[in-house]
Amino acid sequence: MAKKIKVSRKKIKQPDEFQTFTDRAFKYFNENKQISYSVIGGAILALVLASGISYTVKTRRAKADRLLIEAFSIINAPLAGQMTQASLLQGGRNYSTGKERAEEAIKKLTEVSDQFGSGEAGIEARFHLGEAYFEKGDYAGAIASYQDFLKHPGKNASVAEFLQDPAYLGLAKAYYGAGDFANAEQYFQKVIDAKLDAYLAEADLGLARVLIKKGEPDKAKEKLKLIMESYPGSIYDQLAKIELNNLSGAEAVK
Numbered sequence: 290m291a292k293k294i295k296v297s298r299k300k301i302k303q304p305d306e307f308q309t310f311t312d313r314a315f316k317y318f319n320e321n322k323q324i325s326y327s328v329i330g331g332a333i334l335a336l337v338l339a340s341g342i343s344y345t346v347k348t349r350r351a352k353a354d355r356l357l358i359e360a361f362s363i364i365n366a367p368l369a370g371q372m373t374q375a376s377l378l379q380g381g382r383n384y385s386t387g388k389e390r391a392e393e394a395i396k397k398l399t400e401v402s403d404q405f406g407s408g409e410a411g412i413e414a415r416f417h418l419g420e421a422y423f424e425k426g427d428y429a430g431a432i433a434s435y436q437d438f439l440k441h442p443g444k445n446a447s448v449a450e451f452l453q454d455p456a457y458l459g460l461a462k463a464y465y466g467a468g469d470f471a472n473a474e475q476y477f478q479k480v481i482d483a484k485l486d487a488y489l490a491e492a493d494l495g496l497a498r499v500l501i502k503k504g505e506p507d508k509a510k511e512k513l514k515l516i517m518e519s520y521p522g523s524i525y526d527q528l529a530k531i532e533l534n535n536l537s538g539a540e541a542v543k
Contacts, residue, residue, distance in 0.1 A: 353410035360397040366390060391425035409448050416452045419459045431463035454483050461495055474499045490525040506536055
């Protein structure tokens with residue numbers, strides 16, 4: 290038979306701890322209604338503000354992405370002469386000239402850059418503005434855009450760093466187009482020094498062309514032969530051979 294345990298009347302009357310805490314809380318609330326309402330109101334306001342900020346950030350990001358996608362669709366749109374039969378049937382966007390396409394891209398990219406200059410979309414827009422101005426044949430505009438991108442990388446350092454070397458390459462090509470061969474050489478060399486395979490061959494060929502323009506044919510020949518050895522069968526191999534043949538022909542004429 291189980292042993293009976295006697296519980297004193299005092300212990301039976303002892304209040305439950307949770308109920309005691311709740312009673313005290315209600316009592317404090319009733320005695321300090323003004324303070325309590327202020328604390329609760331502040332907490333609700335903070336929650337509403339946080340939700341509003343989060344919504345604004347998401348909406349702004351979505352708008353930036355949409356505008357940037359629209360800009361890329363312009364940049365990648367084919368010219369009228371490049372349209373396939375399927376593209377024509379689908380009614381895809383196209384432009385009569387590269388200059389016309391570039392001008393439309395510049396408008397859209399400028400809009401993105403102006404509205405989201407320090408964000409990821411704004412950083413990308415400033416970089417691609419350099420490309421669009423270059424396609425248009427506006428080398429001064431391309432140089433200004435690339436320099437603006439490099440001087441003001443914005444808040445997203447990883448995006449700016451990723452695009453830095455192609456920006457150097459774009460800047461070198463723009464300087465070459467503008468006839469500023471000293472600056473073109475400087476920026477082609479920056480790309481070569483970075484040793485990134487994606488841009489190295491184009492930078493080597495660009496530097497060889499700069500050396501030709503500067504009247505240094507022997508150095509240019511060395512560079513062209515190096516390109517042919519390093520990239521056999523590639524477009525850069527073919528272009529290097531053309532430049533080398535042109536050099537040899539020019540020397541034969543002399």
